[in-house]
Amino acid sequence: MLARIVLRLLGAIPTLFGVVLATFLLTRVLPGDPAVFFASNPTMNASDIEALRQSLGLDKSLPQQFWIYLTDLMHGDLGQSISTGLPVLTELKNRLPASAELTILAFLIAIAVAIPLGVIAALKPGSLVDHASRVIATLGVSLPTFVAGLLLIYLFYFQLGVAPEPIGRLDPFMFAPDRITGFLTIDALIVGDFEVFRAALAQMILPAVTMALFALAPLTRMTRASMVGALGSEYVRTARANGLKRTQIIWTYAFRNAMLPIITSLGMTFSYMLGANVLVERVFAWPGIGAFAMDSIINLDYAPLQGFMLLMAAIFILVNLTTDLLTAVVDPRAAK
Amino acid sequence: MTQPLLSVKNLTVEFKTRTGTVHALENVSFDIGAGQIIGIIGESGSGKSVCAYTIMGILDRAARVTSGEILFEGRDVLAMRRAERNQWRGAEASIIFQSPRTALNPIRSVGDQICDVIARHLPVPAAEVRKRAIDALRQVRIPDPERRMKAYPYELSGGLCQRVGIASALACSPRLLIADEPTTGLDVTTQAVVMDLMRDLARARGLAVALITHDLALASEYCDHLAIMHAGHVVETGPTTQVIAAPRHPYTQRLLRSVPSSVTCLADLEAIDGSLPDLRRNDLSPCRFAERCTRRLSTCDAPALHLENSGPGRFVACRNPL
Amino acid sequence: MTRATLDTLRYNLRENRLNLVAFLLFALILLCAIFGPWLAPYDPLQSNADVALQPPSAQHWFGTDQLGRDLFSRVLTATRLDLTLAFSAVILSCTIGSIIGAIVGYRGGIVDGVTSRLVDVLMAFPLFVLAMAMVAALGNSIINVIYATAVINLPFYIRLTRTEVRVRRDLAYVEAAKVAGASDFRILTKFLLPNVASPIVIQASVNLGWAVLNAAGLSFLGLGVKPPTPEWGIMVAEGAKFITSGEWWIAFFPSLALMLTVFTFNLLGDALRDILDPRMRT
Secondary structure, eight states, X not given: OHHHHHHHHHHHHHHHHHHHHHHXXXXXXXXXXXXXXXXXXXXXXXXXXXXXXXXXXTTSOHHHHHHXXXXXXXXXXXXXXXXXXXXXXXXXXXXXXXXXXXXXXXXXXXXXXXXXXXXXXXXXXXXHHHHHHHHHHHHHHHSOHHHHHHHHIIIIIIISXXXXXXXXXXXXXXXXXXXXXXXXXXXXXXXXXXXXXXXXXXXHHHHHHHHHHHHHHHHHXXXXXXXXXXXXXXXXXXXXXXTOOHHHIXXXXXXXXXXXXXXXXXXXXHHHHHHTTHHHHHHTTOXXXXXXXXXXXXXXXXXXXXXXXXXXXXXXXXXXXXXXXXXXXXXXXXXX | OOOOSEEEEEEEEEEEETTEEEEEEEEEEEEEOTTOEEEEEOOTTSSHHHHHHHHHTOOOTTEEEEEEEEEETTEEGGGSOHHHHHHHBTTTEEEEXXXXXXXXXXXXXXXXXXXXXXXXXXXXXXXXXXXXHHHHHHHTTOSSHHHHTTOOGGGSOHHHHHHHHHXXXXXXXXXEEEEESTTTTSOHHHHHHHHHHHHHHHHHHTOEEEEEESOHHHHHHHOSEEEEEETTEEEEEEEHHHHHHSOOSHHHHXXXXXXXXXXXXXXXXXXOSSOOOOTTOXXXXXXXXXXXXXXXXXXXXXXXXXXXXXXXXXXXXXSSOO | OOHHHHHHHHHHHXXXXXXXXXXXXXXXXXXXXXXXXXXXXXXXXXXXXXXXXXXXXXXXXXXBOTTOOBHHHHHHHHHHHHHHHXXXXXXXXXXXXXXXXXHHHHHOHHHHHHHHHHHHHHHHSOHHHXXXXXXXXXXXXXXXXXXXXXXXXXXXXXXXXXXXXXXXXXXXXXXXXXXXXXXXXXXXXXXXXXXXXXXXXXXXXXXHHHHHHHHHHXXXXXXXXXXXXXXXXXXXXXXXXXXXXTOTHHHHHHHHHHHHHHHHHHHHHHHHHHHHOGGGOO
């Protein structure tokens, strides 16, 4: 198992390198001279701007800049954000938990709904549940995330008044607990502050449901298709012929086999959700990495954008590795 | 005459499909005595597997048994409640399938799968279940059964997989084993090994075996009795030697002539003209071979064609038998 | 299309009402795109402060926005733009991606290895953010949105075609063609690509839905198409500000149009799957 992990990680290095190179090139293509952009302080003159440019390393040739970037990266230095002045690594560390917390909740909601729905739809083909799951799946995928978010806000905040105002992670009148994990809900639980826990959770629900809606569709479809395939397989026929109990056939024989493609699907969905939360974060004013990436793009801030892309790619690779390992656990054929 | 172990009487099965109703089986009747090995012979599409699946109760959702009885030791299994039928399957009658490896759960060890069957039907403690599973593997002559318990199907050869299938089918000592084309996917030497094993087990346990196959040569070697099927009908039954030496139904005769044996050469092989009738038609004639038969008479279209006794233990459904 | 395909088409449309609905909706949307600008009762860019923020009424079926522009006309006219964006992007990525995938799948070897790695790198990126960065880098214009959308959809076609070609390239009929002296180009175009066409077409129709969402998403964030051009994403963004004050229609109708369009493309994908390759049915 350990050898497998190491091998996969090694195999990921070329991809990671490709991502580093690609982000570097991409950000260098962004128009405008950041030095001028940020030196909008009227007291700065031409030589100051030149000094700024030099400090940013923008006067060197492209390959030189890349080499510097690479070596900095080896030392864990992701550069500095020009707009906020903080190291990129710090910024990412500060903002990642916000997005992660949201994505994880959304992910759990999606799984909790999609998998049972898909299994039931597979067990009763042609039934109401089956048709409902198909409709939900197609609608979920047709609804743009920002529309879904706005719709939920309109319904639950504006009309029904059950949801809090969508202005971020926590009501401004509440005090966030000390940062331990960065996850507001978990931190609040650790210090025993249930008031804050409840409030933070309340703020999370609408954006999490919005994200979950989008993931619901492919997951339900995948689960249903996978389960139908497993239920129609020859080994399930053998199990039936041997008189095994229905519950055992459905779970031990069909579902476990059906899980294999579902696990891969889950991995991809998670990666996608983490990367695609820009829109949700915009609608709900969530201070996560998506919003951070968006700001960096608009401000032509190279370093944070590079850091963001790198982080996302690294997470993607890690998630792939996890799904691969999980598959090996469930399927002995893959472990070979 | 003792009551046969299994008695299929006038079984009629239909399938509802999008393109029409398929009349898969019509008035199928045959008996299997305890300890007998009967071969159910027919081309693809003759209904042999449908027959097997109906007996076992594992038909597709679209299937309807419209008439008939299946008497197992006097009880009609078709009339059984679902729970009772579920208990009966795997414990009193079992079936093994054509592709041995795909018939096994790929992500569950072979030992676990056999244990599942034993634990389901026999109220014995876990340690005993395991012991019996190892014993079952030993009975099908798998070497080093204890180690093999942990093996997965992908690690085993086709022949070994089929033996595992047989082990799990016989683990609870059923009295009837249906073997649906058990050796079709295996090479010839392995075929012989598996068939010999089945025959030995059958003799030793007094097990009745229904061997479903299209391979006449195989059936002639291992079966005591034959039931020939064509397009959803049983057209002839009888002891193997007699049926082969002196077939009564024209289809049986044509079948024998189309199969190579040591006394014919390629030029002597005769194909049967035409093809199987479309079983979705509503105007199927009582004799479904009539359109291709060289001995056809005008009386062959008269309704109510049944299996008639034509000798001790021999039945044929034909108005112009040989 | 062969006789057989037409027969299957007719059988399928009769069998499954949903497929028929898919085609009809698609036709409707296409009509809106083509004839929209002529059918619109008002000028979509004409602002009229007197009738600003009016709810749906007989004069303004979808109501008016904050500048008094008729929403129905705007939504209708926007159909052409959004559809153009989607179709152009998908046709671009489909064509280029399929060609690359086919060549790479057929050749194998180093070319395959390198291309697969590049595709892996591309897919490791959060694609929507990549599109954002590209549009920001290249400038806010329609053509750049098309390019960005096309680029992030490329990997799917490359991978799809590559897999399909790889599966088929070792089959007997390809070998036979090779032995008969057919050139690689001929083999690819005459034998492999036609068989690969079905999954590609199905993927493309679903892709159309993604492309529309993508373009709308970019506009919603302020990238790509800029106001006052009528585009559904921009309209939703503008309408978002008014949701909390109760003027729901400004965001509602463009959202509905978006949903309906993407829904139609998804249904179309299912319908095509039923017709072209029923084995793939889910």
